[in-house]
Amino acid sequence: MIKFLDVGYLINCRHKIKREDKLVVTSCVLKVIRHKIEKGLHLFLEKFEIIRDFVQKYYSIWSGKRQRRSPKVIAEEMAQRLELKGYADVAFLFRAIARYHIRDLEEHMEETLLRWLSSKVSPINYIVYLHNYFKKQRNYLVFPDKVVDSIRKELHQNNIEIAEIDDRELWQDLGSGTDREDRYQLLCIEKYMQNHGIPEARFLTTDHRLPDTAQPLENIKVEVVDCQA
Amino acid sequence: MAGEAAVAVGLGAFVEEYWTQRVNELIHLYRRLQELRRRILQEVEEKAGEDVAEIVSNIATAIQRHATEIEEALAELKRLGADPVKASLESAVEEYAEVLRLDIPVGGGKTLEDLLYESRDEVLDKLHEIMIALYMEYVEINETCDHGCPPEAAQKLEKLATLELATYVIYKLFQRQKIDKKTAVVALNEIVDKILSE
Numbered sequence: 001m002i003k004f005l006d007v008g009y010l011i012n013c014r015h016k017i018k019r020e021d022k023l024v025v026t027s028c029v030l031k032v033i034r035h036k037i038e039k040g041l042h043l044f045l046e047k048f049e050i051i052r053d054f055v056q057k058y059y060s061i062w063s064g065k066r067q068r069r070s071p072k073v074i075a076e077e078m079a080q081r082l083e084l085k086g087y088a089d090v091a092f093l094f095r096a097i098a099r100y101h102i103r104d105l106e107e108h109m110e111e112t113l114l115r116w117l118s119s120k121v122s123p124i125n126y127i128v129y130l131h132n133y134f135k136k137q138r139n140y141l142v143f144p145d146k147v148v149d150s151i152r153k154e155l156h157q158n159n160i161e162i163a164e165i166d167d168r169e170l171w172q173d174l175g176s177g178t179d180r181e182d183r184y185q186l187l188c189i190e191k192y193m194q195n196h197g198i199p200e201a202r203f204l205t206t207d208h209r210l211p212d213t214a215q216p217l218e219n220i221k222v223e224v225v226d227c228q229a
Numbered sequence: 230m231a232g233e234a235a236v237a238v239g240l241g242a243f244v245e246e247y248w249t250q251r252v253n254e255l256i257h258l259y260r261r262l263q264e265l266r267r268r269i270l271q272e273v274e275e276k277a278g279e280d281v282a283e284i285v286s287n288i289a290t291a292i293q294r295h296a297t298e299i300e301e302a303l304a305e306l307k308r309l310g311a312d313p314v315k316a317s318l319e320s321a322v323e324e325y326a327e328v329l330r331l332d333i334p335v336g337g338g339k340t341l342e343d344l345l346y347e348s349r350d351e352v353l354d355k356l357h358e359i360m361i362a363l364y365m366e367y368v369e370i371n372e373t374c375d376h377g378c379p380p381e382a383a384q385k386l387e388k389l390a391t392l393e394l395a396t397y398v399i400y401k402l403f404q405r406q407k408i409d410k411k412t413a414v415v416a417l418n419e420i421v422d423k424i425l426s427e
Contacts, residue, residue, distance in 0.1 A: 053349065060346035112368045116326040124345050125329060125361065132362045136425045 001202055004189050004220075005160075007032045007181070008206035010151065011092070013227040014099045023160045028167055028188035030148050032181050033096070037144040040093030041134060047090070048131050052124075054085065059123045068120035071109060072098050078127070097130075102150045105143075108133060163192045182213045189220055255311055261302045265295050266394075273398050279412045281419045284395045292391075314378060314386070318371050325364040352403060352410060355417035359396050362424040363389065385427050392420050 005017075005025050010033070017023065044051065058081060059066050069077075075098035082091035097105070113121055113129050121129075134140040155162055165188045173187070174180050186203070193201055203214065203222045211222045269291040277284050292299070306313045327333070331342035344353055366389055373382045396417065403413035 052354065056346050056349055066342065066346060111372070112365050116322065116364075116368060117329055122331055122342060124342070124357075125331065128358055128361050129365070132358065132365060132421075132425060135422070136362075136365065138426075 001200060002198060003202045003204055005029065006185055006203060006205040006207065006210070007036070009204045009225060009227075011095050011099060012206050013204075013225055014154075016225070016227050017158060017160070024163050024192070025155055025160055026185065026188040026192060027162060027164045028170075028185055030151065030162070031167070032185065033151065034144045034148045035181075036089065036092050037096060037147045040089040040091075041140050041143060043087065044090045044093060045131070045134060045140060047087070051082070051087070051090065052127055052131075054081070055123055055127050066122065066124075068118070068122055070120055071113070071126055074121070074123050074126050077123075096147055096151075100147070100150050100154065103146050103153075105133065105146070163188075165191055167191075179209065179213045182207065182210055186214055186217055186220060190217060193219065254309055255306065258302050258306050258309075262299065265299055265302070269295060270394065270397060270401070273394070274401050277398055277402055277407075279399075279402070279408050279416055281395060281399070281416050281423075284398050284416075285391050288391050288394050288398070314383070315374060318367060318374060318386070321367050322364070322371050325360060325367065329360060329364060351414045352400075352417065355414055355421065356396070356400065358421050359417060359424065362421050363393055366424060366427065388427055389424060392424055396420055 002022050002024060005023060007029050010025065010029060055078070075094045079091045079094035079098055082088075082094060096102070109129070113125065117125070134143060152162060167184075167188060170184060170187045170191065174184055177183075189201065189203060192198070200219050200221070203210070203220050204225055205222060206225055206227065208224055211224065214220055214222045269288065272291045272294075273284065273287045277287065303313050306316075328341065331345065332340050335341050335344060339347075341357075344350070345357060366385075370378075370382050370386055370389075373379065374386075378386070399408070399413055399416045399420070402408045403410065408416070
């Protein structure tokens with residue numbers, strides 16, 4: 001059976017994606033990711049002083065905690081801590097950075113922070129470096145597209161189909177509500193299934209509320225997977 | 230005996246007389262440039278207010294005032310086969326990389342890392358931001374200028390050098406309590422924005 005992946009699955013369960021399954025990601029999922037990265041980035045820049053203060057406090061508890069780590073490890077730690085602190089959007093940004101090889105950011109980091117300052121970095125240097133990278137020549141404007149491009153590239157490499165959905169009319173039926181993005185993803189899947197005559201599909205998600213949202217759509221079976229690192 | 234004498238005067242003669250002496254000449258010229266820099270900073274500091282644009286303009290005027298002496302030292306360096314821009318850039322990258330390892334003791338048994346985590350001083354945080362921003366830019370330009378600096382890179386370097394001097398002036402003004410912490414943070418923030426927008 002065809003399996004669709006949601007935003008949370010794509011970001012949190014990248015390591016669980018198996019090539020043998022027939023997996024599809026709709027362009028709507030990538031649009032939601034882009035939007036979330038944009039939001040996280042905006043908040044990261046706006047609340048940078050608070051986030052830096054939080055990093056300084058968290059890593060100064062004992063000196064061993066300050067030990068240099070790989071940027072991916074710090075990004076993952078940051079995502080977990082920020083989530084607990086209620087900064088879910090910024091946490092999403094860090095999780096994407098931790099899980100995916102993001103074009104340009106990785107290369108830039110390799111040529112500056114890692115090449116000259118060794119392969120492991122101090123958390124305080126990393127967080128300030130990231131802040132400067134986003135601000136540098138207004139990189140924050142193009143970064144969300146770079147994330148989506150990098151995810152697209154990886155999906156292609158793993159033979160995961162990206163279904164391009166014309167979503168212009170879908171937005172009109174969505175209305176408001178906190179589950180708006182979930183309903184949007186579901187409607188995109190439904191449209192794809194109708195266009196391709198697919199009677200039934202599975203939708204892999206990490207969101208425990210999604211089965212309720214998907215209840216009216218009987219031909220989409222939601223499978224909740226817990227794969228937080 | 231004669232053999233020992235020959236070894237004593239002869240061993241390393243070529244490298245010392247030819248190369249080290251040449252290096253010493255270079256060091257002498259770099260010291261001359263360092264003296265000129267200190268004089269420029271002192272002049273700017275004496276009449277500086279808190280406005281970054283004004284400080285930047287005063288730096289440019291002071292450099293202009295000492296242009297003949299600076300150019301003489303540069304011409305001498307070039308005559309001795311050195312590339313002053315390349316050398317300054319490479320040494321700036323190395324020095325920033327060293328400082329940004331954060332393990333340099335800065336007094337009281339503390340390292341820069343200790344201070345960044347423990348003191349949570351806004352001015353220090355801003356200086357750290359500026360150091361990383363300058364480091365990022367210098368590394369990038371160092372790659373571009375590997376075989377001679379294109380005009381736009383040279384122009385960018387000039388602006389960055391002025392902003393680096395302005396950072397020093399603001400920090401000195403704050404240290405001497407000629408400006409308060411809030412003013413220093415605002416000015417340093419303006420500098421980091423200018424560095425990253427270049």
